[in-house]
Amino acid sequence: MQLLRTFLMRLATTAVTLAGVAIIVFFVIRVVPGNPIAMMLPPGATEADVARLTALYGLDKSIPSQFLIWVQGVLGGDFGTSITTRQPVLDLVLGRLPATLELSIMALVIAVILGGAAALIGTRGRGTRREGAIDVANGMALSVPDFLWGLILILLFGVLWPVFHISGRVTPSLELPFTTGFYLFESLARLRFDLWLDIVSHMLLPALALCIPLAAIIGQLLKQSLKETMHLDYVTLSRTKGYGENHVILREALPNAVLPTLTLVGVQFTFLIGGTVIIERLFSYEGLGNLAIDAVINRDLPLIQGIVLLFAAIFTGVNLLVDLTYAALNPRLRHG
């Protein structure tokens, strides 16, 4: 009941947030210099050509009336037509969304596994050289940004020791039997492990580049809260019950230590999704981020608006999910 009310409240604020994002992005991209029409026409086009095209895309109208037309369309599910590709924005964006979602989720899963393992190993060996090694690795991982990790990984595993693909989402010559854009999941569902391996081999390096900073943050924060929890009375008491240290850490300390980390992971995951823009470019990965960069270069106004709105929707969705998980994990919150 409490959970449902939280959910509805958050849904309402989400709508307000998205409306704000829509307004800001719409006006900002019209204020910055750059004209989509100029990008489309060949050199030597006449004034009349420019005027005709401008009218065709409705760009001759005042900005507020353009906004009203766009909002009306969006509310009816029509996000407009891309100026460069002349395809509906919604189709373009939804076509690329699965690729980016798969990449982000893969990065998140790897980050949780790596960061969690680092935190547990560091806690298990606290006060020893093992904890020191974990701290050093965390610090290094944190101080290098994701795109630099991308370059390092390309150099290491794409050039010096070429074991992984460094470009694209799947080997182009392969026949793809897929009906959805979720290649990674669909190849598993269809038991096409050959395709799955090829896709993973393409995704692994960009996912790693995206996840390394997040993994370090998870490792550091979780280790810190685990260490604090390990001093608490109920943890000490469980040691007198005959449990081994692993059980004490995993069963008694971890469920209580994980909450602050969970909140942080939610916030950081949205940064990670933001990071896909550059990482996808770096690895020529056909996702939303790559599409966004093309859209900005071409001043494809409707497409930029559509992508930004979708990113905003994903961010608020992730935050909502984190809040709900938090309430579900913490019995003291559940009872209000």
Added chain:
Amino acid sequence: MPFLQVSNLSLRIIGETPRLLRSVSLSVGAGEVRALVGESGAGKSMIGKAILGILPRAVEVVEGEVWLDGQNLLAMPPMARRRIIGAKAALIPQDPLTALNPSRRIGPQITDRLVHILGWDRARAESRALALLEEVQITDPARVMRAYPHELSGGMRQRILIASAFAAEPKLIVADEPTTALDVTVQKQILRLIKGMQERHGTALLFVTHDLGVVSKVCQSLSVLYAGMVVEDAPVRDFFAAPRHAYSRALLAATPKYTDPEGSLTPVPQTVMDAVRAEVAAADGVWHG
């Protein structure tokens, strides 16, 4: 050999010279209730922690032995020691508000060890937990088993911790000032409860406390600890009749009496403190002002 035998146990903080415990020896026989008395900082809780294998990481054993049921705990690998302690001893902790895991229901916190470590089936463990909760006079034990700690009062939680301590039928229970954190009105009930449980189950009890009034009601023998040293080890009756050590006498004189609430509070005299410190210094070979 008594069920628990601590011999010449000395502890210190790693890297520091002064001892937290100085050649402490004490024993608790099967079914015996021994008090461990001393003021704050005397090292009472450290003895309990050393026995149960939960010394802080910064504390090390300098010398000495802890024998539990004929086994030398300190000479064992850590995991084997934990198993032995888990099977034969238990702790009733000081603060019931922090001693239960806030994110887990009460039931599993009592039954898990029975299932995971002693290999009971879950149904048997649960009926055992229900019976114990009833024995510690909790009404509606089935509901309490499903509750989270934050839904229960401090007194309730201490009852649960007592029930939990008796769950695996230990032969020895260390009660670490189990009533200190509780309301005065609840203290008496809890004390009576622990004593009753101890008698019914025939468990030996090491009762850590600074309250001599509690000692006279609950315990058969006592060890008086001062500055990490056992200064007196006597049956309770002898102690209250004629304490031998100067510090014990002073401590007894300093205990407020219900019969004379006004004016009978005598602090431990400086001469006695100095004398005990001199003893400590002689034991250490150094002087701690």
